Amino acid sequence: MKKSVYINSVGSVSAQKTFDNSHFLEDIFNHNDTVLSIIAPDYREYIPPAAARRMAKGIKMSTVSAKTAMTEAALEENEIDAIIVGTGLGCIGDSEKFVIDIIDNDEQFLTPTRFIQSSHNTVAGQIALGMGCKGHNFTYVHSVISFESAVLDAKMQLENDEANHILVGGVDELVDHHVDTHRLIGHIKQEAVETMAVLSSGTQGAVFSEGAHFFVLSNEKRPSCYAELLAVETYNTLSQDEVSEKVALFLSKNKFTLDTVDVVILGNNGDVEFDGYYNELAKGIFKNTCQAYFKHLSGEFDTASGFGFWLANQILKHQYVPKAVRLNSVETTSPKTILIYNQYRGENHSLTLLRKC
Amino acid sequence: MNKGVAITGMGIISAIGNNVAENYASLISGKKGISKIFQIETVHKDEIMVGEISDTNPVLEKRLDVSENQWSRTVLIGCLAAEEALKNAVITKINDVRTGLISGTTVGGMDKSEQYFYDYFEHPEVRQHITGLHAGDSTKKIAKHLGLEESFVTTISTACSSAANAIMLGARMIKSGQLDRVIVGGTDCLSKFTINGFKTLLILSDTYSAPFDDNRKGLNLGEAAAFLVLESDEMVKKENKKVLAYVKGYGNANDAYHQTASSEHGDGAVLAMEKALKVAGMQSSDIDYVNAHGTATPNNDLSEGRALIRLFDEKVPEFSSTKAFTGHTLAAAGGVEAVYSVLALQNNIMFPNLNYKTQMKEFDLTPITQVTKKPLRNVLSNSFGFGGNCSTLIFSKEA
Structure with a gap:
């Protein structure tokens, strides 16, 4: 008998002020740019300043986000059985600096710190080290399904009772060379766009950003519980005309129908070249369903779907869909079931199904 | 099992x-x-x-x-x-x-x-x-x-x-x-x-x-x-498939000791090996051969050696590291050594730990240094990485 899986807490550091769980998108920060930095918390409240100085931005964001989730779940550090992190590029800032040092100094006078931190599993390793967690410690690095891979791994362990509480997160940091090169190939928008106008930009590319989202997933419901995780699936390829069919199949496999989805959260990022996938669903099978979107707030990055997951959990807990994320005018009074669909540039599609707990 | x-x-x-x-x-x-x-x-x-x-x-x-x-x-x-x-x-x-x-x-x-x-x-x-x-x-x-x-x-x-x-x-x-x-x-x-x-x-x-x-x-x-x-x-x-061997056990643990170095007594390694044995439903005495991580760094081999002694309670089976053949192939190493473990099972052969001459001072462990025949049922393979990551796989002839 498989156990149920619950999301017992959330933690977020993003381009919106999401690090404080007592607020839920009441004030939206309106950016007007092509690249968004996070709204940083006061790190001194979470990390000793001496330690923070040595930390990469991704580690700092993750530490705050993970601590927020741990505090909210009211679990002791030694109750965490596993740590699983998704990240597209890890601490890319350190990798970038190490490459620059290699080239500029002709492979000489190098120090190990940057190399050590550049390992993709640095965040998961550092959190384990900080918490003294000797359990399962995995890091997934597969573009925009990095976070979903981590969730899927956790879900499997919790269902099979191999673990009771797992800290699951997604993190990515933004750095200069990555931004500059992605501008060259048109993956970043050329012209600045205002937060609430991202979807109507009519241009190619996305607004890039960064963030860290951590959650405590357990096979028991705690007082802080946000939602039950029902299913997550990923597909490396999918054509636009197959999306609707895939969604219907996914729902039916999990004994749901289109009408039982109260809110669908879509990963639109305002890239005219690839938003068609989302429009297909929004104008088609989910035409009469309450629709939400989030990448105008979070920006696009490999683990941006962590923000989508955070949003779904918040909607289920607070029982309303904030105005700033509404994609259509269909109302929902008491949302019980939420489906998240995400993809990036037509690849790495994911479907995640959550239910009110 | x-x-x-x-x-x-x-x-x-x-x-x-x-x-x-x-x-x-x-x-x-x-x-x-x-x-x-x-x-x-x-x-x-x-x-x-x-x-x-x-x-x-x-x-x-x-x-x-x-x-x-x-x-x-x-x-x-x-x-x-x-x-x-x-x-x-x-x-x-x-x-x-x-x-x-x-x-x-x-x-x-x-x-x-x-x-x-x-x-x-x-x-x-x-x-x-x-x-x-x-x-x-x-x-x-x-x-x-x-x-x-x-x-x-x-x-x-x-x-x-x-x-x-x-x-x-x-x-x-x-x-x-x-x-x-x-x-x-x-x-x-x-x-x-x-x-x-x-x-x-x-x-x-x-x-x-x-x-x-x-x-x-x-x-x-x-x-x-x-x-x-x-x-x-x-x-x-x-499909009436020919089975080469079975993945029988697996375990991952974190040393939670240092970002790049292994703990002195190989805590994470012991945990990973114990988990793998538990998943396989085996005792340590069921393991016939260990394909060690054995990178040849001072730190790894000491830590892993101590972990082996702890797990096998002094009765460490034949073991060797094949990294002197291939070099340390980083992320691929666990895959390379999985293939070698299956080859060992298929041929009842253990591969030599090349370039070994002098026993380490810290313990009484000697890897096998020649191609050695032995009926093998279960092979244990270790892979450890930065971030305190320790993984063990157990490959077996029988399901």
């Missing part, structure tokens, strides 16, 4: 051979693949020895029939090993059942990223490598090359235990019924990035690496790709 997951195919490319048969031939003839580096222009070329795959990129591209300079070397060698694994498992229609691909990599497309880091701005003709920096991009390309569609495809990067963890995830997904079949393993090519990184850590040997030797001077880096095909019992039955 608990049920294992069937291995129906394997493929490999390393410094000691372009396929499984060549690797086996090198292993039993003691032919190591360690030499001076010749394909990467590095200022350290006279101070280090590496396990380099002999074919150059143009040769590999030709073998795969792909255009010139479109892919990282990580992708090229990954495609070759994955292709061999599928062929070995006699899979022609990859999308006919729920098939997944899980690859481990740390380097990804870093070889191209470091080469064109500044060139991207002036040279549009090399911009295809910009997105190649994503580790997952290598897996994406391998999936595409294999024709895998609408499937579960992901990448694990836990440093030098990546491929072992990919095998572990694959086995768990088959067991839990999420996939019918999965291609698991890893791929990493040599790069200036890793050469210089390990150089700064002062753990690169300037000569042939000597795992578990008292005078060991550090590791030789290597490059490789290795994949296994795992299939569910239903698939094996339905």
